[in-house]
Amino acid sequence: MSSVAAAWKRLPWWVEPMSVVFVLTAFGLYSATIVLLYPGDSEQFPQYLSPFYSPPIGRPDWLPGFVTAPLFVLWIPLGFRATCYYYRKAYYRAFFWDPPACSGKAQQLDRPWAESTESYRGERALFVLNNIHRYFLYASFVVVAFLWYDAVLTFFPEGGFGVKVGSLIWVFNVTLVSAYTFSCHSLRHLVGGRVDCFSCVRGGNVRRKAYNGISRLNAKHPQWAWVSLFSLLLTDVYFRLISAGVIPDLTIIG
Numbered sequence: 001m002s003s004v005a006a007a008w009k010r011l012p013w014w015v016e017p018m019s020v021v022f023v024l025t026a027f028g029l030y031s032a033t034i035v036l037l038y039p040g041d042s043e044q045f046p047q048y049l050s051p052f053y054s055p056p057i058g059r060p061d062w063l064p065g066f067v068t069a070p071l072f073v074l075w076i077p078l079g080f081r082a083t084c085y086y087y088r089k090a091y092y093r094a095f096f097w098d099p100p101a102c103s104g105k106a107q108q109l110d111r112p113w114a115e116s117t118e119s120y121r122g123e124r125a126l127f128v129l130n131n132i133h134r135y136f137l138y139a140s141f142v143v144v145a146f147l148w149y150d151a152v153l154t155f156f157p158e159g160g161f162g163v164k165v166g167s168l169i170w171v172f173n174v175t176l177v178s179a180y181t182f183s184c185h186s187l188r189h190l191v192g193g194r195v196d197c198f199s200c201v202r203g204g205n206v207r208r209k210a211y212n213g214i215s216r217l218n219a220k221h222p223q224w225a226w227v228s229l230f231s232l233l234l235t236d237v238y239f240r241l242i243s244a245g246v247i248p249d250l251t252i253i254g
Ligand code: FES
Pocket: 080, 083, 084, 085, 086, 087, 133, 180, 181, 183, 184, 185, 186, 187, 221
C-alpha cells in the first residue's frame, strides 16, 4: 500500500464521505452554472463541443429564458451521478447520518452510533426516488453514444481527417465516462446479477462474458466515478481555453 493510501486510511472516517459530497456538489454547481448562464458558449467552440453541451439540441422559443437547451441533457448525467450507489453511500453518511457507518454486533460495542445490518430498513420515503437509477442508466447510454459521435466528428473538422490534441482529449474523456457508465452496479445486475444459471437462459454464454467484463469494470467503479468526473471538468476547461485563444490546439496529424 502506498504511503498516500496509508495516510488516507488514518484520517477520521467522515473525511471520505465529506470529500465526496463536497466535490459532487461543486461539480453540480459548476455544470449548472455553465448551462444556465453560458448556454450560448456551445456555438463558440469551432471544432469541439464541450461535453456539457453534447448532444446539441434545439430549444422551443416559447420556453422561459431560464430554460436553456443544454438543460434538456444535463439532468441525465447529474441524475445518474446523484443516484449512483457509490455517491449515495457518501452523502447518506455525510448529510443524513443514515447510517454514519455500518457495523457488526461486536463492533457496535465501541461504535454505538453505527447502524447494524439488522436495523437497516432499506430506502424509504424520499430516498425511494433513488430506485430510478436504472432509468438514468438507460438515458445515459444515449448521452454516451452522442459523446462518441461527437468524438469522431472532432477528427473531421472541415471535412478532412486530422488529429489534434483536443481530439485525443475528447476520446480520453469519453472513454472514462463510458467506463464509469458501463461499470454501473445496476447494469451488472441487469446483465447477469440476477441470473442463477447462465447455461439455463437464452444467450447465457454471451451474458456470462458480458457479466464478467462488467464485473471487472465494476470492481473499480469508485475510481471510474472520480476520474470521469474530473476529466469532464478538465475537458470543458481545456476547450474554453482554446476557444478563448489562451492556449493553442496543437496539431499532430493534418
Ligand atoms: S451505481 Fe454508480 S453509476 Fe450506477
